[in-house]
Amino acid sequence: MLLNTNSKKHKVTVIGSGNWGTAISKIISENTAEHSDIFHETVEMWVFEEKVEVPNCGLHFKSTNPLCQGPQNLTDVINGLHENVKYLPDVALPTNLHANPSLEDAVRDSTILIFNVPHQFIIRICDQLQGKILPYARGISCIKGVDVTEEGVSLFSETIGKKLGIYCGSLSGANIANEVAKELWCETTIGYDPPHLDSKAPTPTGGSPSQSHVDLVSFEHKDSSGQYSKVKLRPLPNDYPPIDHGLWKTLFHRPYFHVRVVNDVAGVALGGALKNIVAVAAGFVDGRGWGDNAKAAVMRVGMLEMVKFGSQFFANSIDTKTFTEESAGVADLITSCSGGRNFRCAKLSVQRGVPIEEIEQTELNGQKLQGTTTAVEVNKFLKNQKVEKEYPLFTAVYRILHNEMNVEDLPAFIESKL
Ligand SMILES: NC(=O)C1=CN([C@@H]2O[C@H](COP(=O)(O)OP(=O)(O)OC[C@H]3O[C@@H](n4cnc5c(N)ncnc54)[C@H](O)[C@@H]3O)[C@@H](O)[C@H]2O)C=CC1
Numbered sequence: 001m002l003l004n005t006n007s008k009k010h011k012v013t014v015i016g017s018g019n020w021g022t023a024i025s026k027i028i029s030e031n032t033a034e035h036s037d038i039f040h041e042t043v044e045m046w047v048f049e050e051k052v053e054v055p056n057c058g059l060h061f062k063s064t065n066p067l068c069q070g071p072q073n074l075t076d077v078i079n080g081l082h083e084n085v086k087y088l089p090d091v092a093l094p095t096n097l098h099a100n101p102s103l104e105d106a107v108r109d110s111t112i113l114i115f116n117v118p119h120q121f122i123i124r125i126c127d128q129l130q131g132k133i134l135p136y137a138r139g140i141s142c143i144k145g146v147d148v149t150e151e152g153v154s155l156f157s158e159t160i161g162k163k164l165g166i167y168c169g170s171l172s173g174a175n176i177a178n179e180v181a182k183e184l185w186c187e188t189t190i191g192y193d194p195p196h197l198d199s200k201a202p203t204p205t206g207g208s209p210s211q212s213h214v215d216l217v218s219f220e221h222k223d224s225s226g227q228y229s230k231v232k233l234r235p236l237p238n239d240y241p242p243i244d245h246g247l248w249k250t251l252f253h254r255p256y257f258h259v260r261v262v263n264d265v266a267g268v269a270l271g272g273a274l275k276n277i278v279a280v281a282a283g284f285v286d287g288r289g290w291g292d293n294a295k296a297a298v299m300r301v302g303m304l305e306m307v308k309f310g311s312q313f314f315a316n317s318i319d320t321k322t323f324t325e326e327s328a329g330v331a332d333l334i335t336s337c338s339g340g341r342n343f344r345c346a347k348l349s350v351q352r353g354v355p356i357e358e359i360e361q362t363e364l365n366g367q368k369l370q371g372t373t374t375a376v377e378v379n380k381f382l383k384n385q386k387v388e389k390e391y392p393l394f395t396a397v398y399r400i401l402h403n404e405m406n407v408e409d410l411p412a413f414i415e416s417k418l
C-alpha cells in the first residue's frame with residue numbers, strides 16, 4: 001500500500017479500447033477509484049471512433065432514448081451504457097472510465113500512458129501524439145508484437161519511448177481478455193526498469209533535476225542491444241508520487257489479476273509477441289486433427305525458438321528466464337495455444353480450408369490477430385539476418401500462411417532443422 005505524501009495525483013490514460021484495451025481500462029479504473037489519493041479517479045480511454053448498434057437497447061433504456069435510435073458513436077454508447085458493446089460485450093465497466101474519441105484530449109495532462117492497441121496501429125498513433133503529451137509522462141505497453149524495420153527488430157516499448165521521448169515499460173501475461181474481464185483469476189507480468197539519473201551529468205539549469213520545468217536530464221539506460229547509453233528524459237516532478245514498481249502494482253493488481261513486476265522489459269515484451277506465432281502453429285496442427293500431443297510438440301519447439309530469438313538478438317538486455325518463469329512467457333504460451341484468437345482462427349482456417357484473414361474477418365467482429373502479422377515481420381527479419389533455417393517453427397508458420405507449405409509437412413520440417 002503506497003501512502004501519498006505528494007501534492008499531485010497521477011492522471012491515467014489508456015490508448016486503445018479493443019478487447020484487451022477495454023479489459024485493462026476496467027482494471028485500472030477500479031484501482032484509481034480505490035487509490036484516489038494517488039490517482040485521479042477518472043481514467044480516460046481513447047477510442048478509435050466508429051458507429052455501433054446497441055443490442056437489446058430497449059432492455060437498458062426507453063425506446064425513445066437517443067442510444068436506441070440506430071447506429072451510435074461507440075464512445076457515446078460506452079459512456080451512456082458503461083459497456084463496450086462491440087469489443088467487450090456483457091461486461092459492466094466502472095463509471096469512472098471515460099471513453100474519449102479525441103487522442104489529443106484523452107492524453108492531455110496525463111502522467112501515465114497505457115498503450116493497448118493492435119501493434120499495426122501504434123506507429124501512426126505515436127506520430128499523432130508527438131508534442132501532445134506531458135514530456136515527463138511514463139508509459140506501459142500492453143502491445144504484443146515486434147517492430148521490424150530496415151534497421152532491425154525492436155520492441156514496441158522501445159519504439160514508443162523513442163518516438164515520444166518518454167520511458168516505457170511493458171505488460172504481458174497469460175491474459176485472455178474475456179476471462180480477465182469476467183474477473184477469473186490470472187497472473188500477469190510488468191517489466192519496468194527505468195533509466196537511472198546519470199550521476200556524472202551536470203545539474204541542469206533551472207534547479208534540481210526533479211523539477212518539471214528543467215531541461216532534459218541525462219539518464220543511463222540499457223537499450224535492447226544491451227549497451228548502456230545516455231538518454232535524455234524529462235524527470236517526473238517531485239510533487240507526484242514516484243513511478244516505480246510499487247506504483248505499477250497499485251495501478252494494475254486486483255484480487256483476480258495478480259501482478260509481478262520485474263526489471264526485464266524486453267523479456268516481457270518479446271514473450272508476448274513471439275508466442276502469438278506459436279499459437280498460430282498450434283491452431284494449424286489442431287485444425288488438422290492431430291490433437292493435444294501435436295500441440296504440445298509445437299509449444300516445446302516454439303518455446304525453444306523464443307528463447308533462442310531472445311538470446312540471439314536481445315542478448316544483453318533480456319533475461320530468458322522470464323520466458324520460462326513468468327506469466328509473460330510459458331503461461332501465456334499455454335493459454336494462447338489453448339484458447340487464444342490466433343489459435344482459434346488458425347484452427348478454423350485449416351478445418352474450413354480458407355485463408356486465416358477470411359476467418360479473422362468473419363469471426364472476430366473487428367478484433368485483430370497479431371500472430372499472422374508477427375509471423376511475417378519476424379520472417380522478414382530472420383531472412384535479413386540469414387538465419388531463417390535456425391527457426392523452423394517460425395518459418396513453417398510463415399510458409400503455411402503463404403501457401404508455400406502444408407500443415408502435413410510441419411513435423412518433418414521442424415525435425416530436420418533441429
Ligand atoms: N484480446 C486479448 O485477449 C489480449 C490482447 N493482447 C494484446 O493487446 C493488444 C490490443 O489488443 P485488443 O485490445 O484485444 O484489440 P482488438 O483485437 O480488440 O482490436 C480492435 C481494436 O483495434 C481498433 N482499431 C481498428 N482500426 C484501427 C485503426 N485504424 N487505428 C487505431 N485503432 C484501430 C479498434 O477500434 C479496436 O479498439 C494487441 O497487441 C494484443 O495482442 C494482450 C493480451 C490479451
Ligand SMILES: O=C(CO)COP(=O)(O)O
Binds near residue numbers: 177
Ligand atoms: O495474448 C493473449 C492472451 O494472453 C491473447 O492472445 P490472442 O490474441 O491469440 O487471443
